Amino acid sequence: MTGRIPKPTTARLCKVYSLLDELEKYGERSISSHEIGKRIGVRSHSIRKDISYLGEVGIVGSGYAIEKLKAHIGSKLGLDLERKACVVGLGKLGNAIMQNEKLFSNNFKIVAGFDSNINKIETIVTDIPVYPAHEITEIIRRDAIELAVITVPGHAVQEIVGRLIAGGIRGIVNFSPVSISSSDDRVFVSNIDIAGEFRFLSALFTLEQK
Amino acid sequence: MTGRIPKPTTARLCKVYSLLDELEKYGERSISSHEIGKRIGVRSHSIRKDISYLGEVGIVGSGYAIEKLKAHIGSKLGLDLERKACVVGLGKLGNAIMQNEKLFSNNFKIVAGFDSNINKIETIVTDIPVYPAHEITEIIRRDAIELAVITVPGHAVQEIVGRLIAGGIRGIVNFSPVSISSSDDRVFVSNIDIAGEFRFLSALFTLEQK
Known part of the structure; x- marks a missing residue:
């Protein structure tokens, strides 16, 4: 089975990848689709179907x-x-987020930080190069940066997103209070909203109580 | 239409709620299902169906x-x-997260912080009461705390979750590197993993490139 991989399959395969990465660190050698499904909360049938998109994969026992x-x-x-x-x-x-290296697997390297406050740029203590926000487009292009995390106030979001896209960014994780949707098909956005997560969890236990 | 509200409907209704909250602040008075759908990336038919679970809702124009x-x-x-x-x-x-009030809508009030490092508890500068981690169960119960954000290292997660559940927590937003699943049906968990978000975005633009 080949061809276009559906978005939900892509999402599940990313979770499977993270799980395998963790298991590998503990020295595990093999895992059943049943166990994968149990660990990521998906039926084993879906896991087998998702994996079938990858073509031939080795089975051990x-x-x-x-x-x-x-x-x-x-x-x-x-x-x-x-x-x-x-x-x-x-x-x-x-x-x-910039300084907490544990949050990032080795394959994601934070190579730049930006802020519109020049004082902050001048006084921040970090080994990572930091730049004023007006240089975003230039630095993204120069350093071939593919991913960005945004934690700016809501009113600044649209302008920042415009600069990131102009520089050629491909993926944005947005922690700002304003949810963004990319108008550019080549840029993918993930909105993370802690208040939104709290709302969803509250709704789940409210409905469960009734 | 009444009865049990499905989980995906609950998730979408929470997003609609956040959108309405934002629009209200800008002085907007009414909105079509088409516009709601466009803003949260869902078909207007789904929006109307989701809203129908709430029973009779006023329509203006x-x-x-x-x-x-x-x-x-x-x-x-x-x-x-x-x-x-x-x-x-x-x-x-x-x-x-504890100090960034903007992250939280007024309905979520951070009333306690916990850390296993006593030095940190004694030196941290904050108006929010902070306690050693061994008091989690007691404080959660005493203050009737319903929601928790976890940002502890992976190895400490399971013990912390156990203490939160023992105190009667209902929802957990987990930023730790280890994904958790609640064994208690009354506790709901949301795992947020920035590296995982980066992986998913990378996968989306990698597949789009091919």
Whole structure:
């Protein structure tokens, strides 16, 4: 089975990849589709179908060979390449994300930080190069940065997104209070909203209580 | 239409609620299902069906009355109640989340922070009461805290989750590198993983390139 991989399949395969990455660190060698499904909360039938999009994958005994399956998914989805990333907005949250290396697997490298406040740029303590926000387009293009995290205030979001896209950014993780949708088909956006997560969880336990 | 509201409907209604909340601040009075769908990236047919789960909702001209629809969703999903929340793990990320009031709508109030490092508890500068991690269960129960954000290292996650659940927590937003699934049906978990978001975005633009 080949051809276009549907978006939900892509999302699940990314989760499978993260799981395999974790298992590999613990020295695990193989895993069944049943166990994968249990760990990521999906039926094992869906897991087998998702994996079938990758073409031939090695089976060892009753399960998949972890190293091989991880390599297959990684190469098909481009997860085995190192990607450069930046953070726009260096307030407490942006600074924490920029500096918290544990948040990022080795394949994502934060190579730049941006803020519109020049004082902040001059006084921030970090080994990562930081620049004023008006240089976003230039630096993204120069350093071939593919991914960005945005933590700027709501009113600044649209302008920042415009500059990122002008520089050639490909993916944006948006922590700002304003949800964004990309008008450019080549740019993908993921909105993360903690208040929104709290709302959803509250709704789930409210409905469950009734 | 009444009865059990499906989880995807709940998720979309929460997004509609956030949108209405934003529009209300800009003084908007009414909105069509078409416009709602466009803004949150869902077909207008789905929006109308989702809203039909709420029972009778006022229509003004060609759209929904924003204030009324927001109140309907809020009351049905329990989004109009103030909820107490806490942050476990007061490193840079946890501290940023605890102190960044803009991240939270007025209905979510951070009333406690926890960390296993006593030095950190004693030296942190914040108006929010902070406690050692071994007091989690006691404080959650005493203050009737319903929601928690976790930003602790992976190895500490399971123990922290156990203490939160023992105290009666209902929802957990997990920023730690280890994905968690609740074994308790009454507790809902949302895992947020920035590296995972980067992976998914990378996969989307990798597949789009081919």
